[in-house]
Each structure stands twice: as structure tokens, then as C-alpha cells.
Ligand SMILES: CCCCCCCCCC/C=C\C/C=C/C(=O)SCCNC(=O)CCNC(=O)[C@H](O)C(C)(C)COP(=O)(O)OP(=O)(O)OC[C@H]1O[C@@H](n2cnc3c(N)ncnc32)[C@H](O)[C@@H]1OP(=O)(O)O
């Protein structure tokens with residue numbers, strides 16, 4: 001069913017703006033709409049759809065659920081609960097649980113993070129102790145810090161949950177494994193015995209996702225509730241290890257890839273709002289005898305916004321490219337071939353951080369570009385920022401992931417120096433690490449970014465080796481060099497983002513009409529030129545750019561802004577967001593921002609009466625000196 005039909009469903013859109021609801025009302029309203037939304041979508045699903053098709057439809061669920069201005073309490077059900085069953089369950093477990101989950105007979109979440117640990121998965125404390133006498137696992141939260149904390153939908157929505165817990169058999173720890181746990185009665189929705197559930201409280205955003213906490217008091221589950229695709233516990237308690245303990249972390253890689261495409265979507269929404277508003281907003285009078293210009297004609301405004309359009313395209317192209325790698329590695333993993341998993345992990349550890357760092361910063365810049373009206377919640381820019389900035393932290397905090405990528409880059413470089421061949425997205429590290437003369441072409445600039453990455457990686461390896469020669473342990477050397485390790489990962493990520501965007505666009509250019517090709521390639525040029533100027537220090541240090549070249553780059557950048565200006569509104573219209581999904585007084589297609597701002601203002605409960613009751617209760621006595 002297309003968005004048109006979905007969005008026309010009565011009751012799906014809010015009469016009372018969510019901003020004026022209480023924390024509890026926001027959640028209850030979001031449940032009401034999520035149920036309406038999914039019922040509508042599921043009522044149209046063709047039962048003959050393959051699982052893959054349905055999964056894609058669920059992706060659309062998640063994406064279109066953005067109309068709630070926040071994310072749905074069902075978000076984790078689709079984005080992690082179902083993918084974990086798919087990726088970590090045996091065929092039999094998949095068959096049973098996927099049917100129930102996809103029909104929404106059960107609602108699930110993914111509980112890994114604890115009050116005391118988020119990044120350090122090996123430090124998780126929730127226990128799953130195997131009892132061979134009863135063929136059960138005993139789930140227990142030994143201390144407060146072991147309570148699951150953060151999972152979306154956990155507080156009041158989900159009745160099942162994938163719990164990542166430390167497996168103990170006969171007193172021995174066998175690491176972290178996934179367990180399917182029913183947490184609420186399917187009829188009464190009451191928490192089951194030995195299970196403590198609750199909500200973690202109000203947050204910067206995600207306030208309808210129902211993030212919760214979960215504690216176990218010796219809660220028993222049957223043996224078949226451990227998802228046993230990658231490792232097994234036999235009836236007698238024998239532990240059968242998987243081919244690679246990190247396969248348990250597979251859902252995280254999947255979601256990190258999903259996040260890159262989601263950042264493309266979030267940034268596209270924000271720049272659509274800000275750019276459309278910039279086209280209708282007129283301000284100041286630089287030329288006395290002319291009317292106030294559109295603020296979009298200020299080059300500083302173009303500088304704030306056009307890079308966001310290009311970045312959304314870049315993230316989308318990189319996400320589609322990364323999805324292809326993900327699917328291919330997933331097929332290889334299914335046949336026991338693991339050797340490309342580290343590279344996929346390293347790529348996700350670069351692109352998820354860079355896309356979330358850039359998107360968060362550019363969404364905030366879109367808000368700032370709208371002046372006072374950008375500060376209104378009715379503009380839906382603050383909420384979009386709140387959703388995007390969460391992705392800096394969840395699914396692997398960005399610094400930690402960049403350090404993970406550095407781990408792979410350092411290993412690859414040390415291996416290369418010893419003569420081991422480099423492969424895949426790291427093959428360029430074997431390339432020439434000096435730029436003879438600055439080549440201001442787009443391909444030349446991208447090559448310079450690769451040189452910057454090579455030089456940063458090789459120099460941070462030298463720093464590590466010098467620290468270790470000085471007597472530091474590898475761990476202390478690593479920590480001491482970690483600022484430059486993350487810088488090396490960022491440089492690698494930049495080189496990947498730029499080169500993939502360019503190459504993916506070049507592939508598509510051949511089938512585009514000449515006018516469309518011209519505009520889209522202008523965005524590629526803008527993106528590459530913008531980042532060369534942003535990283536001009538690295539270019540000066542490693543890519544032999546001169547001050548004359550920089551001057552040329554700056555002039556080219558300004559010309560690109562001017563060239564894109566005539567198509568700017570068309571470029572955001574091409575994202576094709578319906579007004580209901582933008583959900584913004586500033587970004588509506590008809591450009592009636594002022595009327596919409598007033599309409600929304602009048603919905604404030606305070607405007608229901610001309611004099612608020614506090615005047616007579618407090619103000620008047622106060623002003624008469626009688627308080
Ligand atoms: C409205 C539209 C919405 C659209 C959808 C958008 C997406 C929706 C997302 C839902 C929103 C919110 C939900 C959020 C959920 C969560 O946050 S779930 C919890 C996520 N938590 C994490 O990601 C924890 C991060 N920590 C880690 O990944 C690991 O602990 C870490 C990488 C830090 C490694 O820790 P260490 O203990 O230091 O190291 P070790 O465990 O020994 O591992 C190092 C070793 O293992 C390899 N490795 C690590 N991780 C992986 C992996 N995932 N895959 C493959 N390999 C992995 C690593 O390369 C090292 O290998 P080496 O050979 O030893 O070098």
C-alpha cells in the first residue's frame with residue numbers, strides 16, 4: 001500500500017500536537033497510531049509475499065513511522081528483534097518465531113545494554129546458568145548494574161525480548177549469547193514472575209520508543225529458548241562453540257549498515273524543511289532599491305544547506321553499496337566462510353560513525369539556518385536532530401567503533417609492511433603515499449584523501465611502535481595513541497565515502513538524462529570540494545596542495561553553489577517527502593509557513609483562553625503587593 005493510502009487513514013495524524021501531550025500521553029498516542037499504522041499495512045500484505053519482501057515492507061514501516069515525529073515503540077521489533085531471530089536462530093527457531101513476530105502476534109525487543117555496560121559486551125553481567133536436571137536456563141541479574149537498561153519497547157510494549165546474557169555451565173562462563181525470553185503474560189501483559197520491568201524516563205529524544213529496564217530474579221526458561229544457530233548447549237549441558245564467537249554480534253553489524261541509510265533519510269528530511277523555508281523566507285535589503293531577497297540567495301545560506309543535499313546522496317549511495325557487501329558476506333557466513341566478516345565489521349565501524357557525525361551536525365545546521373522559526377518544535381527540526389544524534393551513541397558509540405576500525409587498519413598496515421597482500425576496501429593502502437603535484441580534479445582530490453589516510457595510518461602505527469619500544473604495554477600504547485587512531489579511521493572513512501559516492505554516481509550517470517546527470521554530478525563535485533576545504537590542513541600536510549590551489553578550490557566551491565542554486569528546490573522536492581511525513585510548519589510543499597506557524601500556535605492549550613487562571617491566583621495579588 002502506498003504512503004498516500006496509509007497517510008489518509010483517519011486518526012493516524014495528530015489533532016493535538018504531540019508537543020502538548022504529557023510523557024505518558026505521548027507514549028499512549030504513539031501506541032494507538034502504531035497499531036493503526038501496522039494494521040493498515042498488514043491488512044494489505046499479500047500472504048504470498050516472500051519473507052524478504054515482508055522484511056523490506058517492515059523497513060518501510062520503520063521509515064514511514066517517522067511521521068510520529070519520534071520513533072515508534074515497535075521500532076526494535078522490526079529493526080533488531082526480527083533480524084536477530086533471522087540471524088541467530090536455528091531453522092526450526094526461525095520457522096516458529098518469525099511467524100509469530102511478523103504477524104505481530106508477539107512484540108519483541110533486543111536487550112543487550114545494561115546499566116553498567118553498553119560498549120563492553122564482554123563485561124555484561126546478566127547470567128544465564130544452565131540447569132541440566134531441568135534442561136532450563138536460569139536468568140538472573142546479580143547486581144543493579146546488571147539490569148538491562150535502554151532497550152526500546154522494553155518498558156510497557158514488548159512481551160518478548162532477545163536477552164544477551166553470559167552463559168554459565170557447571171560454573172564456567174561461555175561468553176555472551178542470545179536468549180528468547182517471554183517477559184509479559186500474553187493475555188494480561190503482566191510481567192512474568194521473577195521479572196522486573198519499567199521505563200527509564202524522559203530523554204532528549206526517542207520519547208515514544210518506551211526504552212526500559214529489565215531485571216531477572218532466577219527466572220527460568222527452557223533450553224530451546226537459547227538461539228542456537230551459532231553455538232549450542234546440548235541437553236546434558238555440553239557446550240558446542242560456534243565457528244566464530246563474534247557471529248553473535250551479527251545483529252549489530254546489520255543495524256550499523258541500516259543506520260547509514262537512515263542518516264541519508266533523516267538528513268534529506270531536515271534539508272527539505274530548511275531549504276523550502278529558505279526559498280519562501282525573505283529577509284534584509286542588501287540593495288536599497290530592491291525587495292528583500294529570498295534567504296536562499298545568500299551564499300552563506302547555500303553553504304549551510306547544499307552540502308546536506310549532497311551528503312544525503314553520498315550516504316544513500318554508500319549505504320546501498322554497503323548493503324551489497326553485507327548480503328554477500330551474510331551468504332558467505334551461512335556457508336561457513338568467515339574471512340570477509342572483519343572487513344564488513346571495519347567498514348560498518350567507519351561508515352556508521354561518519355554518517356551519524358555528519359548528519360547530526362548538518363541537521364543542526366539546517367535548524368540554525370531557519371532562524372527563530374527553526375527553534376519551534378512545530379518545525380520538526382529539533383526532533384529530527386534528537387533522533388539523529390541518538391545514533392551517535394546507539395549501536396556502538398562512535399569513538400569505540402572508530403577505534404575498532406583502527407584495529408583493522410593497523411593490522412592491515414602492519415601486515416602490508418611485512419609483505420601480506422591488502423584486499424578489498426583497504427587495498428589502496430598499498431598505493432603511492434606521496435602526491436607529486438596537486439591534481440585539483442575530483443578524482444585527484446579523492447586520491448589525495450586516500451593519501452591522507454595512508455599517511456595517517458602509517459604515522460599512527462609508527463607512534464604505537466615507538467611507544468612499545470619505549471616500554472609501554474600494547475594496551476597502554478594503544479590508549480596513548482587513541483586520538484590519532486580515531487583520526488586515522490576517520491581519514492579512511494572519508495576516503496571510502498568520497499570514492500564510493502563518486503564511483504556509484506559514475507555508474508548511474510550513463511542512464512541519466514543529460515540535465516539530471518549534470519545536476520547530480522555537480523553535487524558530487526560540491527561534496528568532494530567541500531571536504532577538501534574542510535580538511536585543507538591534511539591536504540596541505542600530505543597532498544602537496546599550495547595556497548594558490550586552495551584559492552582555486554574556494555572559487556570553484558562558490559561557483560558550484562551558484563550552479564546548484566537554480567535546482568536547489570527541485571533537488572529537495574525530489575526526495576519526495578509528503579507533508580505528513582515532514583510534519584513541519586516550515587517545510588510544507590505549499591510554502592505557507594507563516595500561516596502554518598500561526599495555525600500550530602493556536603493549538604497551544606494556553607491559547608484556549610485570553611486570560612490564564614494564574615493572573616487572578618498569583619499575578620494580580622502580586623502586582624497589587626498583596627502576596
Ligand atoms: C524511523 C526510521 C528508523 C530506521 C532504522 C534505524 C536503525 C534503528 C536502530 C534502532 C535504534 C536503537 C536501538 C539501539 C540498539 C542498541 O544500541 S543494541 C546495543 C549495541 N551495542 C553495541 O554496539 C556495543 C558496542 N561494542 C562492541 O561492538 C564490542 O564490544 C567492541 C566492538 C567494542 C569490541 O569490544 P572488545 O571487548 O574490546 O573486543 P572484543 O570483544 O575482543 O572484539 C574485538 C575483536 O572482535 C571483532 N569484532 C568485534 N565486534 C564485531 C562484530 N560486530 N562483528 C565482527 N567482528 C567483531 C573485532 O574485529 C576484533 O577482532 P580481532 O581479530 O581481535 O581484531
Ligand SMILES: Cc1cc2nc3c(=O)[nH]c(=O)nc-3n(C[C@H](O)[C@H](O)[C@H](O)COP(=O)(O)OP(=O)(O)OC[C@H]3O[C@@H](n4cnc5c(N)ncnc54)[C@H](O)[C@@H]3O)c2cc1C
Nearest residue numbers: 111112113117118119150151152390393394395396397399
Ligand atoms: C536512544 C538510544 C536507544 C538505545 N536503544 C538500545 C536498545 O534498544 N538495546 C540496547 O541493548 N541498547 C540500546 N541503547 C544503548 C546503547 O547501545 C549504548 O548506550 C551504547 O552502546 C554506548 O554504551 P554506553 O551507553 O555504556 O556508553 P559508554 O560505553 O559508557 O561510553 C561513554 C564514554 O566512554 C567512552 N568509551 C567507552 N569505552 C571506550 C573504549 N574502549 N575506548 C575509548 N573510549 C571508550 C565512549 O567513547 C564514551 O565517550 C540505546 C542507547 C540510546 C542512546
